[in-house]
Amino acid sequence: MAGKKDISIIIFPGSNCDRDLMVAINKCMGVMPKLVWHKTYHIKKTDMIFLPGGFSFGDYLRAGTIATKSPATKEIIRLSKKGVPIIGICNGFQILTECKLLDGALIKNFGQLFKCKETFLKVVNNKNKFLKNLNLNSILNFPIAHSQGNFHIDESGLKKLEDNNQIVFKYSSKLGKVDEFNNPNGSVKNIAGIINKEKNVLGLMPHPERAVEKNTSKDGIDFFKSIREII
């Protein structure tokens, strides 16, 4: 990575993983990210944008919906068209689907309840710049903490995702088994993370930023190091 890069974290009212993400990015990517308030009408040149987890606007109506009306989200849409890499984690993923940068929708967990637990993600596709430094079929241990993480998409949409190599993470067992026993929220085909067709927008429900410390799994470090390479 050459020179000082510019990474932005968008903060919505109700975001609550922004600090955790900032610490993780700083630690694993060697860049102190800029915090961008959601009322920002113009985001100047930036090398990468993160949408953090939390409960933007209280998750009212549907998780992520109201955030799509913020000025900064309009900027994210504009910059995404220019190829700027954008990553949404948890609530960030919900915002990305609500503003249609990513396909599908995240509905209430199958068991209806909020769920906080350790999960294992299988890298099912690394033919994109975000994950090309992670091995295909490698397993990452990140926690989830959400009540609306049940990824839904219709048949034809699913087929498109599959055909275009857009499904990148699936919930699995520690050893990589992808089945209903290792599906924490009811997501179609255990989908935990996808990218857009142009492969510059990534969304995932589990929290890599919660897996970079001594007291937790450290697999988040691999994730952030991998995406550091692309800017």
Place this chain on the structure above:
Amino acid sequence: MKKEVITSQLIKNHGLSDEEFSLIIKILNRKPNLLELGIFSVMWSEHCSYKSTKKWLKTLPTKGERVICGPGENAGIIDIGNNDAIVFKMESHNHPSFIEPYQGAATGVGGIMRDVFTMGARPIANLNSLRFGDPSNPKTKNLLRGVVKGIGDYGNCVGIPTVGGECFFNKSYNKNILVNAMCVGLVNKKKIFYSIAKGIGNPIIYVGSKTGRDGIHGATMASAEFDTNSSNQRPQVQVGDPFIEKLLLESCLELMKNDSIIAIQDMGAAGLTSSSFEMASKGNCGVKLFLDKVPCREKNMIPYEIMLSETQERMLMIIKPDRKKQTFDIFKKWGLDAVEIGKITDTGQMELFFNNKQVACLPIKPLADSAPEYDRPSLKRKKKSPKIKIKLYPNPKESLIKILSSPNHSSKEWIYRQFDSSVMCDTIHSSEESDAAVIRIHNTNKAIGITCDCNPIFCKSDPKLGAEISVAESWRNLIASGANPIAITDNLNFGNPEKKEVMYEIKEAIKGIKNACTKLNYPVVSGNVSLYNETNSNSILPTPVIGGVGLIEKISYVKSLKMKKGAKVFVIGKTSGHLELSIFYQINNLMHGSPPKINFKNEIKNGNFLKKLIRQTKIIIGCHDVSEGGICLAISELCIRSKMGVEIKIPEKYNNPVKWLFGEDQSRYIVIVDDEKQLKKIAKKDNIIVEEIGEVKGNSLNFKNLFQISLDEIIKMNSSWFYNYLKK
């Protein structure tokens, strides 16, 4: 001032006694108007004035070398070194949670978090202590569902990890559940904010949600015994808005970075009334409030409603006059309503105005100082259960199976999965991983241990001893997690204090807390009292919940329920086999006798011994305190959490294995040790009783020559009760 007719019925409806009303007339030198009556009634309610307990609470030890702020402020504060301080308190939301479990529990969590961030602290952990009725009671399931979801949704949305707590079922809580929420925050010692009003002419700023007609009379409700009609009364439940709470939290902390705020207080019970009164009374000044300036959610709200509303997510602050613009700008950025609603005066009076007319005028000091304080009569309950002689002891294996799969000792996974425990990335251990939750202090190499405990069964039989044991248990939990216990908060949940037997329980429990805290040098820095937990004269078990906090000076001292193949299992402390009131007896329907005795000299000796082993050697792999269920349950829990088996041999000198297995003698720990020689050597030198009882080995819980259960089996029996219960 308009003259309403204050009838005796009206006085009664406000929960004031005739004597109290006479006192009001004496203070005012005239009759109060309705608004003033309302204000007196909430200020003098049990909830705000502590009139039945004040006399006894004053006796608690509240000082210590690490105590920065004891009871009297929004929360207590302790020093944990390098300018870091920990702010914490526990509060109950029992009555509202019974009426509307989801909102009642949610607003309980919101309220206690405000108490903590009011002082300038960022909340870093939430815990909760829950008591429900018999699981077979038709209401219990929905109460459990609603309360757990309410706690989770609120804390999760604000982004504070919920890391621990307790949940206990007993039929005495059928109509009076207990929802006690604890919040712990971190503050820079030099940046603590208090609620003492100062500076004549300084503006009083209101910020947060608009005032609605929510929970008017909530404070008096929290202090009145339920009758069966309560569920039909007009809605007194407030709805929580965790989103606004998050905005309040962030905006207040942002404002606190500069020195604009002189005093700040959340609007909790009795809303604007108690917050303005308390601030002014602490600062010995007067206030003038213009109630038409208060942002209202509904049309035509009258001063009475505005003063008594308990709308959530509101704060009151006094700021420097030249910082108004800066203050308003910050709140505007966060999208919050902030308005100047009054000024500090030097009159010592609370003067309320509405549309340019004075609507109330009350002397602040006399009202606060002459709040009634009662020395209610008390009487020891006659012991009903005589001692029984047991001829044939129930089967230990069957009993263990029953205990492990019982509601009170099943894994609480169903509950804590609904709580975000990993947000903020500082959680080292949360629910069930260790005896106390362990939270790292962000960006440092130290951590704190946090726990809440109470044994209501012991408290019922002997409130003083039961309270002592609850304090000691929290102390032990902290030590077993690697912490050095520092201070507690308490939440005293009892029935109707006007009953002599209940008053006896209250007094004795406070005596017990006092004694234990004094002996253990473990002061009380904050707390809460919830009385009248009683319906149709059925009172709850006395439940003084203790919330303890301790310091872990280095992360490497952190301990949990960990084991290692080949390591040796030891018991620290003397086992004599006290079975009366134990879980073993309870599960076999043998209810009689008294709680085990506690000897604080041994408690301290054993605790210090373990602290020393953790700090000065590397031999402790894991540990667990021995409490309910005795050695047998403690070892089972170690096996379940670490997913490893043990082989235990009961030392020969014990001729009754059941007593050894399930006795609940105090001051004991189980430790998993790497180097047994070193342990024995230090124990001998320090004159500590330790016993080697077995080894981490195999795939079962194996009590040699007695019984054996496979690991898979105990894990399964321990994990299913909640899921099965809540399936339908």
Place this chain on the structure above:
Amino acid sequence: MIFRVYVNFKKGILDPEAEAIKQTITSMGYKPITNIVKGKFFDIEVDTNQDYFSQIEKISKDLLSNPVIENFKIIKK
């Protein structure tokens, strides 16, 4: 036969969600909108020849709404 049960907050009870939606709509530029009330509905399909109204009423009271903070209303569709 289908019954529809409407459930919404009683008057005077804070509905933070409705509040947030209203603010969003206003900020999107729809000025004339003065108030938003939010609620849920349940369409309950019943396969019986009996009159089932009183049963639906009981379900609405016991399960679909919390009478402390919510009202409900039943219509036959």
Place this chain on the structure above:
Amino acid sequence: MIFRVYVNFKKGILDPEAEAIKQTITSMGYKPITNIVKGKFFDIEVDTNQDYFSQIEKISKDLLSNPVIENFKIIKK
């Protein structure tokens, strides 16, 4: 003028909440109940003399519902 907007899941999308309610009701002994559909409604009060239908339509599409999973219907009250 008040518009009511109904929003519910598209057919074929499993609604865990409706499913859970149905199970509970059945287990409570209400046998004839064969299906439950759950939805939300919004009563939007508009203070204008113009016809505001098309604006409400836009709000429903852009904000109140997510076309990937939900349908909406507007009525004038």
